[in-house]
Amino acid sequence: MTTAPMPAYAGPSRVFSGMQPTGGLHLGNYLGALVKFVRLQHEHECIYCVVDLHAITIEHDPKALQQQCREVAAAYIAAGVDPKKAIIFVQSAVPAHAELAWIFNCVARMGWLERMTQFKDKAGKNAERMSVGLFDYPVLQAADILAYKATHVPVGEDQKQHLELSRDIAARFNSDYNAPNFFPLPEPLIQGPGARIMSLRDGSKKMSKSDPSDQSRINLTDDADAIANKFKRATTDPLPLPETAEGLKGRPEVENLVGIYAALADLSVDQVLGEWGGKGFGAFKPALADIAAQKLAPIAGEMRRLLVDRTALDEILRDGAARADAISAPMMSQVRDIVGLWRR
Ligand code: TYM
Numbered sequence: 001m002t003t004a005p006m007p008a009y010a011g012p013s014r015v016f017s018g019m020q021p022t023g024g025l026h027l028g029n030y031l032g033a034l035v036k037f038v039r040l041q042h043e044h045e046c047i048y049c050v051v052d053l054h055a056i057t058i059e060h061d062p063k064a065l066q067q068q069c070r071e072v073a074a075a076y077i078a079a080g081v082d083p084k085k086a087i088i089f090v091q092s093a094v095p096a097h098a099e100l101a102w103i104f105n106c107v108a109r110m111g112w113l114e115r116m117t118q119f120k121d122k123a124g125k126n127a128e129r130m131s132v133g134l135f136d137y138p139v140l141q142a143a144d145i146l147a148y149k150a151t152h153v154p155v156g157e158d159q160k161q162h163l164e165l166s167r168d169i170a171a172r173f174n175s176d177y178n179a180p181n182f183f184p185l186p187e188p189l190i191q192g193p194g195a196r197i198m199s200l201r202d203g204s205k206k207m208s209k210s211d212p213s214d215q216s217r218i219n220l221t222d223d224a225d226a227i228a229n230k231f232k233r234a235t236t237d238p239l240p241l242p243e244t245a246e247g248l249k250g251r252p253e254v255e256n257l258v259g260i261y262a263a264l265a266d267l268s269v270d271q272v273l274g275e276w277g278g279k280g281f282g283a284f285k286p287a288l289a290d291i292a293a294q295k296l297a298p299i300a301g302e303m304r305r306l307l308v309d310r311t312a313l314d315e316i317l318r319d320g321a322a323r324a325d326a327i328s329a330p331m332m333s334q335v336r337d338i339v340g341l342w343r344r
Helices: 027-040 062-079 096-105 110-114 117-129 132-146 157-176 224-232 252-265 269-276 281-308 310-339
Strands: 014-019 045-050 087-090 152-154 187-189
Touching: 014 027, 014 132, 027 045, 027 062, 027 152, 027 252, 027 281, 045 062, 045 310, 062 087, 062 281, 062 310, 087 310, 096 132, 096 157, 096 310, 110 132, 110 157, 117 132, 117 157, 132 157, 152 157, 157 187, 224 281, 252 269, 252 281, 281 310
Parallel strands: 014 045, 014 152, 045 087, 152 187
Antiparallel strands: none
């Protein structure tokens, strides 16, 4: 028996992404994700979330969390996301996320989650003592994306496995409930030289908020002196910069600095090496620090300005949550029907 090919997902293309409000954002968040948020808003319907439900999966300060959400929202806007165009909101203000996550908990399989490397990295030897929420974190992430039937998700490379899980959950829901193409299989948008920014002290570790050394990262709010200092002290080797990308092999710290330069200056790695190949780090590092400061200083300034007027910022987030709810609430009614849950 031959079966007709399944029609592809026919819904609109839509972009969704999010960041955790756990401490300040850094250059990895900026180059891996935020730069893409800004670019995509001109071509697509975009929804950008501050994921506070994810932030409570580990120890957090309840008194600081709301303000940390405002800081991330301010960073989105300061970097160039236009809240009139894109939707900016806080995850816990929209009920669909937690509700869909529960339904997806009953679709995802333990074995799928047990394979998630980010949980293993975060939990280390203490998995038994971690919250169930931390283990379940990628299911909530799938719910974030699919509550809007988002088709494209701009993220850094560290999120690739979570995006694959979102696709698995969407496909499994569609087939378990005999609802072909109800959910799209969301595509990660990862490409570009900023997709994996590494620690300035150790080229084998990604730049991260949780690294105990502040010297390992450039924070979005660092001033020009701090930026210059951190790049000056960044780990390199005694050799000059290579002439070609081939010469970066086996030199992860150098590759990282060249990648950061390329991403900030909107150049290819080859173009950067064309200019800097054969030259020393004594000249390259201050040039890199200058470009970083030029990009980040206006963002930090605008963030400070936005954070002064808390009422205006909260109004933007309220409006964003209402627009997000207007998309996700009708979708959740359909999901409730498909799953056989009680009608509200
Ligand atoms: P979070 O807050 O850890 O990171 C936010 C974004 O920054 C990217 N990123 C990096 N990119 C390049 N180099 C780095 N060193 C680096 N560090 C972080 C991350 O890939 C991410 O794009 N799980 C998500 C939050 C989330 C989400 C979602 C994302 C929750 N629900 C739905 C997309 C869609 C996270 O870890 O964010």
